Amino acid sequence: MPFRITKKFEFSASHRLAGLAPDHQCARMHGHNYIVELELGADEADLSPVGFVRDYGDLSAFKNWLDNYLDHRHLNDVMDDNPTAENMAAWIYRTWSKEFFELTCVRVSETPKTWAEYRP
Ligand SMILES: Nc1nc2c(c(=O)[nH]1)N=C([C@H](O)[C@H](O)COP(=O)(O)OP(=O)(O)OP(=O)(O)O)CN2
Numbered sequence: 001m002p003f004r005i006t007k008k009f010e011f012s013a014s015h016r017l018a019g020l021a022p023d024h025q026c027a028r029m030h031g032h033n034y035i036v037e038l039e040l041g042a043d044e045a046d047l048s049p050v051g052f053v054r055d056y057g058d059l060s061a062f063k064n065w066l067d068n069y070l071d072h073r074h075l076n077d078v079m080d081d082n083p084t085a086e087n088m089a090a091w092i093y094r095t096w097s098k099e100f101f102e103l104t105c106v107r108v109s110e111t112p113k114t115w116a117e118y119r120p
């Protein structure tokens, strides 16, 4: 699959991580300015006649979902799984690969130094 496109999205949310030692900083409620990156891929034969893997503009549906369901929310109230960056990446992939069949990877950043990705 030689063609890959990516687009970044941002939202802010709070969370606390279960299962950690009580004195772990992430066991306490805190917030992040999250960055989510979607990666979509295609073979040359599957590019649109224009030459797109998919129009970046089509991803506005994902932005609307982030704005409506995750932005300024408490992620523990939204997700069934512990809201780690890894679990978020997998959850977003499983949810959005139904809409975007070209989706190859979801990456989630909680801080400027960290990224988690789900690439099945
Ligand atoms: N593998 C993971 N490790 C951690 C996650 C995670 O989702 N996956 N999450 C957290 C915290 O929620 C938060 O992201 C804190 O991250 P961390 O880099 O440990 O915190 P700091 O920004 O304070 O790190 P400094 O190195 O002190 O700058 C923790 N771990």
Ligand SMILES: [Zn+2]
Pocket: 015, 026, 030, 031, 032, 110
């Ligand atoms: Zn955190």
